Amino acid sequence: MSLTRKILSGIAILITLAFAAFAFAISYNAPCPTVALLPDGAAHMKAATARCYGSPDIIRVEDIAKPVPEADQILIKVHAASVNPLDWRTLRGSPYLLRLGRGMGAPTPEEARLGADFAGTVEAVGANVTKFKPGDAVFGGGGGTLAQYIVKRETGAVVAKPENVTFEQAASVNVGAMTALQALRDHGAVQPGQKVLINGASGGVGTFAVQIAKLLGAEVTAVCSTKNIELVRSLGADHIIDYTQADFAAADARYDVIVDNVANRSLSDLRRVLQPNGRLVIVGGAHGNWIGPFALPLKALILSPFVDQKMGMMIAQSTQADMQYLADLMAAGKLKPVIDRTYPLSEVAESLRYLETGRARGKVVVTVE
DSSP, X not given: OOHHHHHHHHHHHHHHHHHHHHHHHHHOOOOOOOOXXXXXXXXXXXXXXXXXXXXXXXXXXXXXXXXXXXXXXXXXXXXXXXXXXXHXXXXXXXXXXXXXXXXXXXXXXXXXXXXXXXXXXXXXXXXXXXXXXXXXXXXXXXXXXSBSEEEEEXXXXXXXXXXXXOHHHHTTSHHHHHHHHIIIIIISOXXXXXXXXXXXXXXXXXXXXXXXXXXXXXXXXXXXXXXXXHHHHHTTOSEEEETTTOOGGGSSOOEEEEEESSXXXXXXXHHHTEEEEEEEXXXXXOOOSSXXXXXXXXXXXXXXXXXXXXXXXXXXXXXXXXXXXXXXXXXXXXXXXXXXXXXXXXXHHHHXXXXXXXXXXXXXXXXXX
């Protein structure tokens, strides 16, 4: 073997070993640590935590330090929160690439809290806060919301709760409605009169997407199972395809915008029913430890430069402006959250087990007292 071949073989072996070491490190699940006790007399609260990666069995509702608001923050007593696919993905650390930001082997202490949606009452405000006062009913989004208390910056994704909306309904809005709004309005650029297909119309994002697409003036086709037909019809869907009886990808209809919440069809199937200059917005993703939910978006990203159809994945960004827009819609009776089940905070693990089955109609909410 020549010297050049020996060098190349050595490099290949090193690359293989490095990849194997990285694969082991990123997929390793460290044991759950013992939680340190709080000092006597310290203000504490209950919060759902996951201090290692795994199934909902690892979730603990434990005592942690009660937060204290800074000068520009508000302290909120949480009455309700909701769970999302994001929670069980981060719980399991799957796909593994998520662990690069959350912690290798186990989440960092800052990433151990669960929850992204909330509704509650302002208990205290920082010295510089002018927009909110104690007693205000509010809702919004943030991290670690499956807890008795959270703090939010005054300028963050938090707004006053409409009086005609319950805390449970308001707690379901941040991830679901924000994703639907930004998928349709911003990424889908939906215009009045356009034909919009929503794949997965009865889920947490889908139930909001049907309503928002109609508010944007679209002709909406909803894809769901037999048991959810009446639900999506009540939300305003113009046409309904029961996926247990018909295949939307085999029909003759073409759509200007497709919002895919479940990623259960191939890219070629979706493109076939998309107008030549249409838009495909991928919201949901398939299960998988490695590429997982990124498989379909990666294919779309690679193909997009070569076709007129615009395709890609989107992740919602919670803003106060969009939260206020959604609040105004609910206050006017134009947007109604759909809640499937509620669980107490002590049963948050069970709420995630149910959500992970994929059978939830609308949102799954956790009540906090």
